[in-house]
Amino acid sequence: MFTTRPELAGTVGMVASTHWLASAAGMAVLESGGNAFDAAVAAGFVLQVVEPHLVGPGGEVPAVFATAGDPRPKVLCAQGVAPAAATIEHYRDLGLDLVPGSGLLAATVPGAWDGWLTLLRDHGTKSLREVLGYAIGYARDGFPLVERIPATIATVADLFREHWTTSADLWLPGGRVPAPGSRMRNPVLADTWERLLAEAESAGADREAQIEAGRRAWYQGFVAAEIESFSRKAFRDDSGRDHPGLLTGADLANWSASYEDPVTAQFGPWTLAKCGPWSQGPVLLQQLLLLDRFADRLSYVDGLPTAETVHLAVECAKLAFADREAWYGDSADVPINDLLSTGYAAERAKLIGDRASLELRPGAPGGRVPRLAEFIAQGRGIGGGEAAVSGALGEPTVSRDGRVRGDTVHIDVVDRWGNIISATPSGGWLQSSPTIPALGFALGTRAQMFWLEEGLPASLAPGRRPRTTLTPSLALREGEPVLAFGTPGGDQQDQWQLCFWLAHTLGGMNLQQAIDAPAWQSTAFPSSFYPRSWQPGELVVESRLGAEVIGQLRERGHGIVDAGPWALGRLSAVSRDPATKLLRAGANARGMQGYAVGR
DSSP states (O other), X not given: OOOSSOXXXXXXXXXXXXXXXXXXXXXXXXXTTOXXXXXXXXXXXXXXXXXXXXXXXXXXXXXXXXXXXXXXXXXXXXXXXXXXXXXXXXXXXXTOSSOOSSSGGGOXXXXXXHHHHHHHHHHOOSOHHHHXXXXXXXXXXXXXXXXXXXXXXXXXXXXXXXXXXXXXXXXXXGGSOOOTTOEEOOHHHHHHHXXXXXXXXXXXXXXXHHHHHHHHHHHSSHHHHHHHHHHTSEEEOTTSSEEEOOOOHHHHHTOOOEEEOOXXXXXXXXXXXXXXXXXXXXXXXXXXXXXXXXXXXXXXXXXXXXXXXXXXXXXXXXXXXXXXXXXXXXXXXXXXXXXXXXXXXXXXXXTOXXXXXXXXXXXXXXXXXXXXXXXHHTTTTBTSXXXXXXXXXXXXXXXXXXXXXXXXXXXXXXXXXXXXXXXXXBBOOXXXXXXXXXXTEEBOXXXXXXXXXXXXXXXXXXXXXXXXXXXXXXXXXXXXEEEEEEOOOGGGHHHHHHHHXXXXXXXXXXXHHHHHSOOEEEOOSOOSSTTOOBOTTEEEEOGGGOHHHXXXXXXXXXXXXXXXXXXXXXXXEEEXXXXXXXXXXXEOOTTSOOEEEEO
16 A cells, blocks of 8 residues: 555654654654653654744643553643633623634633643653753754745735734844745744753752743743733734733743543544543544444445545534534533443434535533534634634634645654653744744734633633644553554544544554545534634545545535645654554655654
């Protein structure tokens, strides 16, 4: 079966990510004796430098992992919460019915720094300087710009020049959009990290004491002070007006990353672990539970899914994502046990027929009555929603033709001892919030995922997490953690992961083959991102599914958008065989950026 590159295999360690420099940095840490958690932290910080249009220090990171000494998976939640002043009334008083997708009003507490340092403290072995040094080097000395960075900057160049001048100072050197492949530097960010290191190392030689001091320096020190000061200023956002932000030093000081148990479901010998319903993670579990009802109708022929397989997968996705819209969030209790019960899946599966559904149909888990946000119920996002007027990109992710305008990043690592982790860092994109000039990075815009309507699981509320799309995956086989995988892609993440999962577990493909296999995605449910658009019945496909399969899908009523042969997904994956101790990895070739490394 054709693959773009070989599946890697070895015994020392594997790192797969969305950028070769991050993967290389992670592998360097493994080579120096570090473990998978050390490597993931180093790679995560490098991604904040070399993919600044996809992730930044002002963002967040969810991860799911297992340690060599304990096969039970755990979730690291480093998703920051809404500020104390972020009430529905405040936004409504500004004349808003959606949280803008860009600017300072959409900022939540930056979670990535505390998340990475918490993971390093509790499960790593290296010092903060050892894992952060790679990122500092690229920020200080420069890194090559992949093609998408200048293209993204060009899209927002006028906004930068006219309204976000601090961003123009950093990202428009000499007043011009930098050229692809040119060398870019961010010395202010390097200085910020060096100052954090200095304050960390002032705590003495003890590794954990240094990490704790580094956490305080961010959330109770100079970083928090700069964020609060900058947030008092007003900047243009998607409303077409200038607004200040709401974050304060107290918001940062009162928050910290945490651990929690994952949500899991069983599929034969497999157990799949995901982040809870404050994310969209359980959507993948719901899709698979629904598909289990059609197991005898799913198949691959010559490495390709049949039209029946794609149709059923898409219709299951529509039902699962409709439930996400009605039931997921951090502002109300989520009936997750009912949503993931086999009885509920059986009832929901009865709605799936041979034709593409054009409806958004949330279910009634445990007899509860579903309620959608009024914005959705009124159909206001259908057909494209209201266009952003600022020109900023608050992570619109994948457009209808499959082109990526904004996105995020992903990392998977496994080591020789059996530690394994999947992480999907995101937020703080250069194109969606103005640069803080004293720090060298932008805040995130994750609050756009809240609804400005009371009583919903995803309603805006102070101190609550936005219902994020970030959704790393960890799979166990016969109780042993063996597979970590994930992808950027906003709402598409758990659809592309479904494509990978089916190709790997049903199609019998190895990691690289399953990543390379043609993918598809439905846009028939509301986007999590401003302006919350959706296209009932639309199905975006890679042309490599084949003319016959695509034609059959069209005959079933799917509104086909052909995205081209290689357009959907940025997956990576690593695995381990507990019996042979062999480690494997694969990474996405789409976009010519993601790489797996290992030996």
